[in-house]
Amino acid sequence: KQEVTQIPAALSVPEGENLVLNCSFTDSAIYNLQWFRQDPGKGLTSLLLIQSSQREQTSGRLNASLDKSSGRSTLYIAASQPGDSATYLCAVTSGTYKYIFGTGTRLKVLA
Amino acid sequence: DAGITQSPRHKVTETGTPVTLRCHQTENHRYMYWYRQDPGHGLRLIHYSYGVKDTDKGEVSDGYSVSRSKTEDFLLTLESATSSQTSVYFCAISESQGNNYGYTFGSGTRLTVV
Numbered sequence: 001k002q003e004v005t006q007i008p009a010a011l012s013v014p015e016g017e018n019l020v021l022n023c024s025f026t027d028s029a030i031y032n033l034q035w036f037r038q039d040p041g042k043g044l045t046s047l048l049l050i051q052s053s054q055r056e057q058t059s060g061r062l063n064a065s066l067d068k069s070s071g072r073s074t075l076y077i078a079a080s081q082p083g084d085s086a087t088y089l090c091a092v093t094s095g096t097y098k099y100i101f102g103t104g105t106r107l108k109v110l111a
Numbered sequence: 112d113a114g115i116t117q118s119p120r121h122k123v124t125e126t127g128t129p130v131t132l133r134c135h136q137t138e139n140h141r142y143m144y145w146y147r148q149d150p151g152h153g154l155r156l157i158h159y160s161y162g163v164k165d166t167d168k169g170e171v172s173d174g175y176s177v178s179r180s181k182t183e184d185f186l187l188t189l190e191s192a193t194s195s196q197t198s199v200y201f202c203a204i205s206e207s208q209g210n211n212y213g214y215t216f217g218s219g220t221r222l223t224v225v
Contacts, residue, residue: 032212
């Protein structure tokens with residue numbers, strides 16, 4: 001059974017720092033991995049999707065990497081801003097239409 | 112979120128009453144999903160649909176049923192609401208199978224069972 005873990009559960013950093021969020025999964029046979037952002041009381045917004053054949057994806061200040069063999073993905077946020085404060089979730093699918101989600105990392109960027 | 116609407120946004124209901132949540136999409140996507148989100152558990156799949164009248168159970172389907180009579184609508188029904196079903200419910204859609212698809216989420220329905 002696929003399990004997704006995100007560590008740390010919470011993180012506080014000063015504005016301007018570069019930071020890395022971690023996601024690990026137990027079954028390396030995935031189709032793709034998706035990173036989401038969730039603001040308090042809101043829905044989930046897709047940030048990046050990495051296909052199983054890809055090593056990384058970039059969007060603006062965000063870069064997500066994928067290492068299937070080790071069951072890990074990282075989300076790198078460059079030059080963090082207070083507006084980046086949110087919960088970040090990763091999710092994986094093994095091609096059965098269904099994503100399995102981690103419990104998220106709650107990020108706070110201090111001005 | 113553009114293209115996917117959940118209703119109602121908030122609902123308070125009494126234990127034992129039936130409740131139906133609606134997810135409506137304008138993207139003509141084939142796949143639709145219902146998740147619940149609870150502290151400490153993250154998002155867990157309740158039911159999903161892979162086409163009109165084609166549905167299947169997720170990991171936490173007990174006490175829930177779904178229907179999809181049209182491509183654009185996916186209904187989640189709590190047959191007899193219990194306090195353990197107090198949660199935030201999210202609908203998601205995806206366009207296709209294969210490793211290029213991803214989810215788009217609705218804004219959620221906050222359900223309280225008293």
